[in-house]
Amino acid sequence: MPMTSLFQRLSAERNRRFVGRGRELELFLHTIASRELPFHILQVCGPGGVGKTSLMKQFLRFCERSKIPAIYVEARNIEAAPESFISTLHSLMELNESDSPLHVLAQRQERNVILIDTYEAITQLDEWLREVFLPHLSVNTLIVIAGRNPPSSPWCSDPGWQALMHTLSLRNLTPEESQTYLTIRDIPTTQHQAILDFTHGHPLALSLVAEVFAQAKEISFQAESAPNVVKTLLERFVKEVPTPAHRMALEACAVVRLTTEASLNQILAVPENTSASEIQFLGEILDVHDLFEWLRGLSFIESGQWGLFPHDLAREVLIADLRWRNPEFYTELHHRARQYYTKRLGQTQGAEKHRVLLDYIFLHRDNSDIRSCFTWGEQSGLLIDSLRETDTTALLLMVAQYEGEESAKIAAHWLQRQPQNVVVFRDSHSEPAGFAMMVALHTATVEDLTADPGAIASWQYLQTHAALRKSEGATIFRFWMARDTYQVVSPTQSLIFINFVQYFQKTPGLAYTFLPCAQADTWAAMLNYFDLVRLPEADFTVGGRYYGVYGHDWRIVSPTTWQEILAQKEVGTAVESVDQTPASEPLLVFSQPEFVEAVQNVLRNFNRPDALQNNPLVRSRSVCEVHSRLMSEQVATKASMSQSLKETLLSEKSPSGHLRDSCGRQSQRVKALQHLVKQAVESLQSSPRDEKLYRAVYRTYLNPAPTQEQAAELLDLPFSTYRRHLKAGVMRVADILWRREIN
Known part of the structure; x- marks a missing residue:
């Protein structure tokens, strides 16, 4: 049948574009068709733009189709006063001037529906409606109230209204429903995911973005490129x-x-x-x-x-x-x-x-590489626990299910050898929902390592590229998985990654960590963001399954420096490394003899910055960290971050921000090196036994006499005693700096 009016065309388009809400519509249809109403008040609540009005229009349409009298009240258009509400009903019901809407509604014997939309506009009438108007309506009347806020406490605390009321909390559309809507609106499928990531299925947001595409088909959607959409939603x-x-x-x-x-x-x-x-x-x-x-x-x-x-x-x-x-x-x-x-x-x-x-x-959630790799809910309901004897069977079954029997045998070996390094994530029934096993390579025997292709591959990588020094350790996060989802994104996987971060933050002497992944490419963007480097030389195969390995040298980028790098990435600052050292000049990992020799060279050339530029310690971790701290302090002095907050509060103008500087030019790192060495030398003064060593080093290198003989005279020491103190002082300074470097 052809449409004869614009109203019909408008209604048809609204109905065509309406998607989802199957559960809500089914509840409404069942309610109005019931011989006796299961409830008399249907409260529909949800934030602005979630589709409350669209749903109310569908309810109205179903009433019309079922020949059920219905009144639709748009509360935004009336004054929040009983007289105004009654007057609106009088008009909508097309009554004679002398007729009372309340009397007519009370006398109705057939099923009828009153829909009140945008209820938050007339919340002042809440008590009057609840106590005066609604109780006088016919028992055949269903009242549907739609608003942003859930029912007020008097509705919920009254046992009578509790029995006669049903609440629907309206949420966003599901991903499937959202894609159906985008398809109806002829949005290119290549743009669906970006739109879903922004809108999260919010109906008004989907509608506004669809209008953006209706105006300009050939665009790539980004929230920043559609400020009017953001403004309207806000x-x-x-x-x-x-x-x-x-x-x-x-x-x-x-x-x-x-x-x-x-x-x-x-x-x-x-x-x-x-x-x-x-x-x-x-x-x-x-x-x-x-x-x-x-x-x-x-x-x-x-x-x-x-x-x-x-x-x-x-x-x-x-x-x-x-x-x-x-x-x-x-x-x-x-x-x-x-x-x-x-x-x-x-x-x-x-x-x-x-x-x-x-x-x-x-x-860091604003970064797309991070957002998609974590679940951000308030809590997962998982408990973190250590390994129990009763867990072994369940954990080995997980490994066998996802990685095969050969891997399960390796996991059994490590469960026996390093049970203290296993973290178990338990569900609400205290059953293992997942686990992570951190194998300490430096404490493992040769037999342990050779029993595991993953462990031996990481150990051999260390020997070739990053040999451990005395008191240093290395860990491979050898097994990590969720019971139901293995290594894909899930609450358990998110908690496992959080546990990894906590592990390297609290483990003293940790020099290197390895992270094997069953699908290495899947995690590439996120792990690179977190400064883990792909190490193909450490990859391995077990039971025909291939595992790609990522790693991080904490001697080059310490946990403190790592946090500084992430702090800069957090708000979009492009950061390659904390000191912006060219890739051909990475930070150096020293053996102790190499480090001592470099310290001796620094002392000999302490007052010659040009000579110190070639000292390898300018590429040491401790010097880079000191430089980063000194630069941050300078920036804080020049432009206080707190000042920007104060200005925002007082004037609502854009506050002045600042950019944290990082280790920079070679000459700046030389100054950091001098600062670090001077600090170590001066620390000798705190010990009566070392004070004599301090004086020898100070008079020889920091504030030197013309010759060592003259230095001995100034200190009133025999030359042989002076030389002994000087040698011991240099070694103490080197030891202080070495402990700082490796810790």
Whole structure:
């Protein structure tokens, strides 16, 4: 039958583009068809743009198709007063002037439906509707209320309304439903994944992005390239932000994985060097408790066991808007959050430390290589435990299932030889949901190593390319897997990777780590981001299965330096290495005799920077770390990060950011080398036994006399005694620096 009106065409298009919501529609159809209504109030709640109105229109359409009288009230168009509500019903029901809508509705014997949309606009009527209007309606009336917020506490605490009410929390469309919608809208399939990654199935976001493609077919979607989409979504999520402090709290909540009142207090702390008048002003607007409670009340913010977090799309939109509008403050928030988590890492243990590490790594979530390799939920429900005797069978069955019987025999060998190096992740029934086995290569016997192709390949790589020094260790994360998903992305895999990070942070003397992967290419982008290098020479085969290996030398890039590299990558700064040393000049790993010889050369040429440029210690790890710290202190002095936060609070203008410098030119590293050696020499003064050694070294190298004979005279020592003190002093300085280098 041909369409005769624009209304019919409009309705047809709306229906054609409506996808999903099968469970909700089935519930509604079953309810209106029931002989006796199973409930009388259907509460539909969800954040702005999630599709509440579209669903209400479908409910209305089903009523029309079933010949059931229905009234649709758009609450945005009425005043929040009983008289206005009654007047609207009177008009929609087309009653005579003398008729009472409440009386007519109370007398209805047939099934009828009242749909109230955008209920948050008339929340002032909540008590009146609940206590006065609704109780007088016919028992055949179904009332559907759609709004951003869940039912208020009086609805939930009243036992009568509890029995007569059903709540539907409307969520985003599933990936399959979202793809169906994009196909209906003729969006190129090559763009589907990028759109899904941004929208997370949010109906309004999908619709807005589809309109972008309708205007320009040949585009590649990125959130940053569609600021109008972001702006529209932001307005749907956040109707009003009361103050600059509220906006800052909202942006901080978007940047971090979970927001607690404590973390919010640290991230939004009043900056140092703030004047008394500014402190008073900032104190008034930075009531962190009130800010936290305001966040908790937003429709798109969820409350979990460990803190608050935004819905996925709300987070994407807030971050996209902040990076576009104020990239400097985006960097500032990351800096402050990172400082908070770094401090917390030193204060926590066990499962709590794992949560903090996940919070820390979450700061890198904006990078697509990292985002896809972790599950970011509030918690996985997994418990972290050591190996129990009863676990052996289950763990070996996992290995056999995914890697074969030959690998299971190797795993059994290591379970017997190094059981203390196994971490088990348990489900809610205390059963192993996955495990990780860290094999310490340096404590293994030759027989142990030769029993495992993976271990011997890593050990041989060390002997050829990165031999261990005395007191140093190396580990291969030999087996790691989840019971149900093996090595693919999952909550268990995410927790395993977090455990790896914790392992190398807390293990003293760790020089090298190896990570074998069954699908090495799958993890290439993420592992390279985290500064793990592909080592084809260490690859191995077991039972016909090939494993690609990644590795990291912690003597070249220590955990501290590694964190600095990641800090720069975190907000998009391109970083090759912490000191930007050319690839042909990597940091050096010294043997102890080589190191002592280099220290002696530094002392002999201490006051000749040109000569020190060729000293190999300028490419040592400890010198690079000292230089990085000194440069950071200089930057902090010139441009305080806290000042930028203060300016944002006071004026809402873009704060001035700063870029952390890294080890730079050769001459700058020479200064760091001199600083490090001078520090080591001066440390001799702290010991009465070493003070005489300090004087000999000081008068010979740091503030030298013209000749060694004159140095002995100035120290009032026989020349032979002076020479003995000098030799002992040089060796003490070398020992101090060596211990710093290897630790």
